[in-house]
Amino acid sequence: MHVLDDPDGLSPRARAFLRRVAVREPTPPRLLTDFRTVRDRSGRLVAAPVELIVRREGFADRYGGLRYDLRRSVRVGDERHVVLRRWHFDLLDGIHPERTGWSFGWYGERVSSPVRYLVHTDGRFGVRAGGPFLEVCPSVPHLIEGHALLDELADWVPVRPGAPEPWAATAIGGPELARLVDGLSPVPEASGPADRWWCSEERAVRVFRLWTDARPRPIGVMAWSRDGRR
Known part of the structure; x- marks a missing residue:
């Protein structure tokens, strides 16, 4: 079930954050992971493994179409600014074999960035800065909890x-x-x-x-x- 319909597992802070700022928009048509072929670590084309299908389609069901604007209070020089950034939780086409498991791409923060936003098949949220998968959070709910804190601290x-x-x-x-x-x-x-x-x-x-x-x-x-x- 979508996180906006059932925010089970999130703290009261994160639930209040989503109620206040989040919307769900239609997602673009895409080929289900079940029917994808992907390149493994040796470069061979193989059918998408079950762990990838389950995690990627689970992400789409739970977070697909989720949008929100995240406020952050930052200091630039001697001045304080509130930065507003849009986050999109829609899948991208990219799928990558990792040393263990797989990762797949999603939009993430809508800003010019040197990193790509990923979710690992073990549930972690991470990024790629040109090299291997870099863990950021243990899970997508942890990411949302951090966003709720950032928003709470915007003042x-x-x-x-x-x-x-x-x-x-x-x-x-x-x-x-x-x-x-x-x-x-x-x-x-x-x-x-x-x-x-x-x-x-x-x-x-x-x-x-x-x-x-x-x-x-x-x-x-x-x-x-x-x-x-x-």
Whole structure:
């Protein structure tokens, strides 16, 4: 069932976010994954495997046609801006064999970007920046939970300078990171190994692996406070 009809598994915050901003639009005609042939890691054309059919068609059923505008509070120089970006949850044609399993493309954020948006057959949301699959979130619901948090913080003040994009954010060292998250509570529904959130009533911090093929992937941070103080 579509997420707008049955938001089971999402937090009250994410449900409220979708009720307020999300719409469902018709999806363009496409060939069902059941009838696709794909190239495996050796380059051979093979029938789409069952795990790919189940995950890709499940994504289409659950999220197809979903649209929303996501607000983000960012700092550029000394100025605060609220950036508005449109997200589309429609499938693209791309299907890729990974070291284990498969990934498939979808539109994602409607912005000029150096990455492609993917879902892995194990459920993870990730991107490709020209190389291998890069995990971003453990699942699409985790992604939506993070978006709900970003939207909730749109009226807060960023307390670190840095680019507003996760492939070009300002990196951070261990001591400063520890200071930023001190006293904050983790937000598990929006967090995973590559993208973690901490919040309180007055401050919020997002720590994530940059969307880049660099090894190891650098750590980036976004932080906000309700009143603009660190």
